[in-house]
Amino acid sequence: MYSKQLLAGCTRYIQLIPIAIERKCVNSGVPNFSYESPPKDQLPESLNNGFNSEEKMKLKKWIDMVRFEGGRVPNNISEEDFSELLSMENEFIKLKYLYFLFSKENSKMNDNARKERMKEIKRQKQIEKHNRPKGHIEYGIWKNSIFSKITKHHSKSLLNYKLVNAMMFSQPLIIDLSFFHLMERREVSSLVEQLAISISQNRNNIEPFNLTLCNVDFDSKKYQQIYKFMPNVSKPNFPMNITTSSYIDIFPKEKLVYLTPNARDEMKEFDHEAIYIIGGYVNLREGDPITEAKAKRENIKSMKLPIERYHIMKKRGDLGIHVMVNILLDLQRYGDFKKAFKNIPRRLLFTSNDSHLEAYNKKFSKF
Structure with a gap:
C-alpha cells in the first residue's frame, strides 16, 4: 500500500492508495452510492421525522x-x-x-x-x-486562424494528468476528516468551501501534493454536504485519494507530522521526506485544542508553523485549510517561510510590514 523509491537522489512516494473510493456496497459489482439527489422516501431519518x-x-x-x-x-x-x-x-x-x-x-x-x-x-x-453573405473569408478560432482552440475539457485533462502524476511520485499531504461529529452545520459548510478551494489550488499548482482525505465517513449526513458541493471529487475516476482508513494504517508512523497551532515544537524548515497532516476541523466557537489532543493520543509528532517569527496575529487560532495548503505548496517549492506566509489573509494580521517584529526577533536570537 505504501512504498518509496529513490529517484535522482531523493525519495519519491509510489502508489500510496488504490485510485478508488471506499464505500459500502450491496454487492461487489454495484456501489451503493448515488450521483443523483435521493428520492424523498430515501432521505435520512432526521429529515423525514x-x-x-x-x-x-x-x-x-x-x-x-x-x-x-x-x-x-x-x-x-x-x-x-x-x-x-x-x-x-x-x-x-x-x-x-x-x-x-x-x-x-x-x-x-x-x-x-x-x-x-x-x-x-x-x-x-x-x-x-x-444571414451573412457566403464566400467571404472568416477569421477566428476553428476558422482562418494560426491558433487552435484549447477547450475546457482539454484543460481539465491536463490538470488531472498532473494529479495522477502527483499520486505516483509527489509528497503526500493528508487532510484528516474525522471531526464531523464535533462541528455544527455552518462549520461543516465552511469546511466544505475550504476543501473545494484547497483541492483547486493543489490541482492548479506546478508541483501539486498527493492530496489524501483520510477518516472519511461516507454514511455521515454531514459528509453529504461535501458530495453536494463537490460531486466530481466523490467519483472513482477523480485523481485524488479518499479513504475511510486512518493515515496510521496507510503511511509509516515515523514520517507523520500533525500541523496544529497548539503544538510546542516549531517547524524549522520544510521536510520533503515528512508526511504532513492538516486537521479538517473548523471551529467558529471557543474550544479545546482538538487536533493537538488527537496527535498526542495517537503518539504522532506535532508541529506548528513559525508564524510568530514573521507576523503578529490579531487572534490566536487556526488558519483555514486552504491557507495551510497554499503555505505548504510554497514551502515545498521555495523553502522560504516569509514568502509562504504571504498567503495569510491580511485581515488576520496587525500590520503589513515587518517593523513590529524587530524586538520579537531579538528575543528569539538568544536561543
Missing part, C-alpha cells in the same frame, strides 16, 4: 406570518432546510437563516436570468451569421 408533526405546521404558519409582514422569506424551502429550521432554538437565528435562503434564491434567479440573456444573445449572433 416530524415532517407532518404539529411543530412543522407551526413553523409553516410562522414563516407565512413573517412573509405577510414583509419579511425576506424564500418562496421555496426544501425539506432539508425545514429540518434545519426546526432544530434552531430562537426566532432570531431562524430569521437570519431565512434571509440567507432568500438571498440564495434571489442569486439563483439572477443567474438563471443572466443565462437566458446570454442564450438570446447567442441566438441573435447565430441568426446574423446565417
Whole structure:
C-alpha cells in the first residue's frame, strides 16, 4: 500500500492508495452510492421525522406570518432546510437563516436570468451569421486562424494528468476528516468551501501534493454536504485519494507530522521526506485544542508553523485549510517561510510590514 523509491537522489512516494473510493456496497459489482439527489422516501431519518408533526405546521404558519409582514422569506424551502429550521432554538437565528435562503434564491434567479440573456444573445449572433453573405473569408478560432482552440475539457485533462502524476511520485499531504461529529452545520459548510478551494489550488499548482482525505465517513449526513458541493471529487475516476482508513494504517508512523497551532515544537524548515497532516476541523466557537489532543493520543509528532517569527496575529487560532495548503505548496517549492506566509489573509494580521517584529526577533536570537 505504501512504498518509496529513490529517484535522482531523493525519495519519491509510489502508489500510496488504490485510485478508488471506499464505500459500502450491496454487492461487489454495484456501489451503493448515488450521483443523483435521493428520492424523498430515501432521505435520512432526521429529515423525514416530524415532517407532518404539529411543530412543522407551526413553523409553516410562522414563516407565512413573517412573509405577510414583509419579511425576506424564500418562496421555496426544501425539506432539508425545514429540518434545519426546526432544530434552531430562537426566532432570531431562524430569521437570519431565512434571509440567507432568500438571498440564495434571489442569486439563483439572477443567474438563471443572466443565462437566458446570454442564450438570446447567442441566438441573435447565430441568426446574423446565417444571414451573412457566403464566400467571404472568416477569421477566428476553428476558422482562418494560426491558433487552435484549447477547450475546457482539454484543460481539465491536463490538470488531472498532473494529479495522477502527483499520486505516483509527489509528497503526500493528508487532510484528516474525522471531526464531523464535533462541528455544527455552518462549520461543516465552511469546511466544505475550504476543501473545494484547497483541492483547486493543489490541482492548479506546478508541483501539486498527493492530496489524501483520510477518516472519511461516507454514511455521515454531514459528509453529504461535501458530495453536494463537490460531486466530481466523490467519483472513482477523480485523481485524488479518499479513504475511510486512518493515515496510521496507510503511511509509516515515523514520517507523520500533525500541523496544529497548539503544538510546542516549531517547524524549522520544510521536510520533503515528512508526511504532513492538516486537521479538517473548523471551529467558529471557543474550544479545546482538538487536533493537538488527537496527535498526542495517537503518539504522532506535532508541529506548528513559525508564524510568530514573521507576523503578529490579531487572534490566536487556526488558519483555514486552504491557507495551510497554499503555505505548504510554497514551502515545498521555495523553502522560504516569509514568502509562504504571504498567503495569510491580511485581515488576520496587525500590520503589513515587518517593523513590529524587530524586538520579537531579538528575543528569539538568544536561543
